[in-house]
Amino acid sequence: MNRKGSAVVLVTVFAVNFLSLVYQVIWTRNIMAIFGSTALSVSTTLTVFLSGIALGGYLGGKWIRKIDNKRRAVGILLAVLGAYCFFVGYLFQVIDLIFGLFHGIESAVLTNLLKLFFTFLILIFPTTIIGSIFPITTYLYSVETGKLGKDVAFIYFLDTFGAALGALISGFILVPMVGLRESSFISAALYILLGILMFVMKGSAQEAAPARQAQAKKPVQLDSVRVFILAALFFSGFSALVLEVVWARYFHLIFGTSIYAFSIVIAAFLMGLSIGSFLIKRRLENMKNPVLVFAYIEILIGGFALLVIRSSEWLEVLYYKLFYLIDSFYVFQAALFTIAFVIMLIPAALMGANFPLAIKIFGRDTETRGEDAGLTFSFNTAGGIIGAFAAGFIIIPLLGLEKTNFLAFAGYLAIGFAALFIAKRQALHYAVCTGAAVAFITGGYLFGSAPSLNYGVYYGGIRHKTIESFLNYKKRMESEITYSKHGFYGLVSVRYNPATRETQILHNGKVDATNSLRDMPLQVMLGHVPLFFHKNPERVLNIGLGGGFTLGAIKSHPNVKQIDMVEIDPLVVEATGRYFREFNNDALADPRISIHVHDGRHFLKTAPNKYDVIVSEPPNIWVSGVSMLFTREFYKIVDDHLNPGGILSQWVPGYEMDVDDLKLILRTIKERFEYVTFWMLKSDVIIFASHTEPVIDPAYIAALLQVPKIGSDVNVSLSESTPDAVISFLSEPQVPFEQLDYYFTGMNSVNTDNLPYLEFNTARNVFHLRKELIKSNQ
Structure with a gap:
């Protein structure tokens, strides 16, 4: 194989997988x-993506033996892939229209099957x-050396x-700066360019000969060792995901839930895999x-x-110290990447090493090297595929993070001991491996924590002036946790502080709602403000439950006459119903209220009803996915589902935004509605x-003030609680409608699904604003 041809193959491997993550x-x-x-939408996408990868690996291995000019x-495959990716955005639009025809279906099972079907329809081909x-590039690169294991290791590294x-690159540059549509077009063009490059390269005689001989030579049958390797790879893949x-x-x-994190x-995980495959490359053949x-x-x-999972205490300390040490957002993110990579x-490197080793063991002969790899x-x-789905939807919700991690450890242990049995090793090896397992368990539980x-250093922890203050507060807070469960969307906790009689609901270590007087004004006024204006609000939609205080205000x-309450996380509904009833006007116990566990945007988009008032109280905007409730497309959905004279009331965390962020939101809303303004309650925005x-x-x-709950x-x-006080508040927004x-002025951008500026702006601005707040308090 000439060097030029080898270089093109290697560049192709690297670029195809670079672009595949961009497209994912x-x-x-x-x-x-x-x-x-929803978690199911994300998991469905990952399942179909990996299913296509698995199917392609199998088919590619089969095709390679039958093709002369590989x-x-x-080249043809990549050109077709690029052409498809050019138009896939339009296919998503078509699917959106077709899926709209099924909006009347109430069965959650049938709806989810339709989502899986349409996702499969779009993604299985590319x-x-x-x-x-x-498998095809593995064959091309190894065809002359005959060293399948070594060459697979290098291919897997790339x-x-x-x-x-x-x-x-997709998380830090393409999506936040270029946009989804433009990034898709650029990636499609690169696929086509790679295809042209591969197409014009001449194949060697060694590449073509095995294809002509493939039918004449009977393939080597699978023996017990090879069957074991396939089973081991399956269960290793399960445990790895x-x-x-x-x-x-x-x-x-620990790091937060933004797209940057x-x-x-x-x-960091993928980089570890790549290093392992690179390091084992030279050792495979001997x-x-x-x-x-x-x-x-x-x-x-x-x-x-x-x-890994026993490192939390010192990892939180390291996060805290780095936050106070580093002033650049991107340098801080680089430091977090380094930490995750090292841990x-x-x-991860061992996983990366064992995959090419398994292919080395499995390899049958030179003619089947591509099929074996595939x-x-x-x-x-x-x-x-099964591991990722089971972990997110079954195992973690049942067992929690630590026990699920231990289950994966047990899985790897079982595979290892089964391999010892296959290798027919003496008792000494069993003793060594048993001792190693005991040492890991003992070391983890003696030296780790x-x-x-329940209390995230990335949010509340860095507000403490010293690390000792944070650790002491965290220790006390953890002792006051009355509810803590891992679910589809992370960790939901409830804390009761007996000293202040404050009850908090936390999501992924961040306080989302409390019954304290400092938080109550925003939580209740978000529901009251639009209802003070609208005289006949028969049907109301409330997106985001939190502690149920806004819902309690609406129902008063x-x-x-009818309230649709939409909350994406079932654990939030469970925790709020159990621990906040006495504080939120028993918000969930009312025959007028229908509770829907669903994504708020999708629920509204598919709702057959129109509303007089829509109240949107989502999580913080920097949380991945939440910015879709602040885009041009979302406000169109809102507009389409408001009755004449209808009102949108939306919460914005002013304390986590700079002025331009707020202007961006208002500018985006103003595209759709003639009358837009906002009020501030301390640093919260309505x-x-x-x-x-x-x-x-x-x-x-x-x-209305005669109603005891409203007056209170x-x-x-x-x-x-006088009419004059309410009228004075309502008549003095931060900016009058006409102004x-x-x-x-000067804000020409809008926040869209294609280019979600707000999600990335707020993630960066939260970092800088917290740094400024800390400096001002010192």
């Missing part, structure tokens, strides 16, 4: 825009092509290294007993994986939007 991010957000930001075949590239960079899900959630509880954790090495590596993966390095790759990926992450209005100019009716407000809420919020256009 893009397609996931496209699917979320259509089907909602380079040209790869992902199958992506998956087929691995595969995972490209994917790691793809995760970083379980660990990836566990570690992603673990690091998110997601990108660096996934990239191994005397590769099955024995495979056994030891599996046991070591499990052991070191056990230690996951050994187990078959082993597809079995490993198939295990990963159980992950106790006598003219409201946005008002309508097509109808609001009218303050003193008599109507006076009548107003007294808490405005210090007195709003002047207020955001």
Whole structure:
């Protein structure tokens, strides 16, 4: 094989997997825009993506033996892939329209099956092509050397290294700065360019000969060792994806839940895989007993994986110190990437080393090297599909992070001991491996600490002036936790502070709602403000439950006849119903209220009803996916589902935004509604939007204040429950309606699904604003 041809193959491997991660991010957000930001939508996308990869790996291995000009075949595949990706955005639009025809279906099972079907329809073709590239390029690169294991290791190194960079570049540059649509077009063009490059390269005689001989030579049959390797790869893939899900959630509880945190954790894991495959490359050909090495590596993966999740206490301390030490947001993110990379390095590198080792063991002969790579790759990926789904939807909700991590450790241990049996080793090896397992368990529990992450250092922890203050507060707070469960969307906790009699609900270590007087004004006035203006609010939609205080305010209005309450996390509904009833007007116990556990945007988009008032109280905007409730497309959905004279009331965390962020939101809303303004309660913002100019009716407000709950809420919020106090508040927004256009002069951007400026702006601005607050308090 000439050097030029080899270089093109290697560049192709790297680029294809770089772009595949870019597309995974893009397609996931496209699917979320259509089907909602639910855990099932994200998991469905990942399942279909990996299924296509597995199918492509299998088919690519089969095709390679029947094709004479393999380079040209790869070129055609890549050109077709690029052409498809050029138009896939339009396919998403078509699917969105078709899916709209099924909006009347009430069965959740049938709806989810339709989502899976449509996702499969869009993604199975391109992902199958992506998956087929691995076995074909493996064959092309190894055809002259005959050293399948060594060459697979190098191909797998480029595969995972490209994917790691793809995760970083898409999360930090392409999506926030270029946009989804433009990034898709650029990536499609690169696929076509790679295809042309591969198409014009001439194949060698060595590449074509095996294809002509393939039918004449009977393939080597699978023996017990090879069957075991396929089974081991399947269960290793299962355990690896379980660990990836566990570690992603673990690091998110420490680093935060922004798309930046997601990108660096996934990239760090993939980078570890790439290093492992690179390091084992030179050692594969000289191994005397590769099955024995495979056994030891599996046991070591499990052991070191056990230690990862026992690092939480010192990891939180390190996060705190780095936050105070580093002033640059991007340098800080680089430091977090380094931390995640170092912590996951050994187990991830061992995973990366064991995959090419398994292919080395499985390899039958030179003619089947591509088929062998594809078959082993597809079995490993198939295990990963089931592992990812099971971890997120079954195992973690049942067992929690630490026990799920231990389950994966046990899985690797079982594979390792099974490999020892296959290798027919003496008792000494069993004793060594048993001793290693005991040492890992003992070391983890003696020198590490159980992950106790109900109070996140990334949010509340860094507000403490010293690390000792944070640790002491965290220790006391953890002792006051009365409810703590891991679910589809992370960790939901409830804390009761007996000293202050304050009850808090926390989501992924961040306080979302409390019954304290400092938080109550915003929580209740968000519901009251639009209902003071609208005289006949028969049907109301409330997006986001929190502690149920806004819902409790809405239900206190006598003219409201029906309320749809939409909350994406079932654990929030459970915790609020159990611990906040006495504080939120028993918000969930009312025959007028229908509770829907769903994504708010998708629910509204598919709702057959129109509303008089829509109240939106989502989580903080920097939380991944939440910005879809602040885009041009969302406000169109709101507009389409408001009755004449209808009102939108939306909460915005002013304390986490700079002025331009708020202007961006208002500018985006003003595209759709003529009358837009906002009020501030301390640093919280209540946005008002309508097509109808609001009218303050003193008599109507006076009548509402006679309702005990409404009068009490107003007294808490405005210090007195008189009509004059309410009228004074309502008539003095931060910016009068007629001056709003002047207020955001110079703000020409809008927040869209394609280019979600707000999600990334707020993630960066939260970092800088906290740094400024800390400096001002010193």
